[in-house]
Amino acid sequence: MRPFSVVHSLIFDPKTRRITGVRVIDGQTKQPVELHAKVVFLCASTLESAHILMNSATPEFSTGLANSSGQLGRNLMDHMMGSGASGIIPGHEDRVQIGNRPNGIYVPRFRNVKDKHPGFVRGYGFQGGGSRDDWGRGSETAGFGADFKHMLRQPGSWRFTFASFAECLSHPDNRMELDKNKVDAWGIPS
Numbered sequence: 001m002r003p004f005s006v007v008h009s010l011i012f013d014p015k016t017r018r019i020t021g022v023r024v025i026d027g028q029t030k031q032p033v034e035l036h037a038k039v040v041f042l043c044a045s046t047l048e049s050a051h052i053l054m055n056s057a058t059p060e061f062s063t064g065l066a067n068s069s070g071q072l073g074r075n076l077m078d079h080m081m082g083s084g085a086s087g088i089i090p091g092h093e094d095r096v097q098i099g100n101r102p103n104g105i106y107v108p109r110f111r112n113v114k115d116k117h118p119g120f121v122r123g124y125g126f127q128g129g130g131s132r133d134d135w136g137r138g139s140e141t142a143g144f145g146a147d148f149k150h151m152l153r154q155p156g157s158w159r160f161t162f163a164s165f166a167e168c169l170s171h172p173d174n175r176m177e178l179d180k181n182k183v184d185a186w187g188i189p190s
């Protein structure tokens with residue numbers, strides 16, 4: 001384990017045609033360090049793994065390692081989040097759920113099934129359910145101190161939430177690229 005190690009790029013050995021290590025920038029001294037290993041796992045998440053492969057370009061692989069297809073950094077997909085509605089249902093404050101929360105509901109995809117909409121493909125469903133607000137409501141409630149903490153330990157209002165779950169389709173133009181003129185805090189092209 002080596003803390004404060006920001007990976008700059010992979011080291012490619014043209015003789016063996018293998019990755020032999022990583023170039024690292026020390027996060028505190030900002031000095032470059034090379035670390036060698038028999039096996040290198042690249043698992044810096046979606047964007048950073050692509051970023052590191054792009055920065056690992058060699059004269060032979062000028063657009064980045066593992067990019068013979070030209071697909072490196074393309075087809076980025078995200079998932080829909082926060083689209084839906086949620087509302088407080090007043091009343092029944094004397095009731096609490098026993099055991100697990102009330103059962104959830106699911107509305108399966110009902111649009112764009114047979115009659116295809118010209119504006120979009122595929123579809124979406126909705127998931128939801130009822131529950132009593134818990135301590136998590138503290139993130140959007142003003143207050144602090146012992147009384148505030150005590151209040152958050154008590155059940156909040158009943159709430160019903162309905163959220164859409166939709167697909168983001170892969171598209172080659174949904175992509176990330178390196179800006180050769182910009183570097184990050186460690187001097188790494190980003």
Ligand SMILES: Cc1cc2nc3c(=O)[nH]c(=O)nc-3n(C[C@H](O)[C@H](O)[C@H](O)COP(=O)(O)OP(=O)(O)OC[C@H]3O[C@@H](n4cnc5c(N)ncnc54)[C@H](O)[C@@H]3O)c2cc1C
Pocket residue numbers: 005006007008043044045046048052
């Ligand atoms: C708010 C939120 C909620 C989520 N909820 C769910 C869920 O309910 N269910 C589910 O299945 N998934 C969920 N996910 C997705 C899930 O967390 C991720 O898909 C998963 O953690 C990705 O794992 P990973 O190992 O690929 O990347 P990460 O967990 O992101 O790990 C990458 C690591 O690499 C390090 N790193 C990056 N660049 C460098 C570098 N240059 N040098 C050194 N280190 C580097 C990072 O610091 C990080 O520690 C959620 C994600 C978010 C953000």
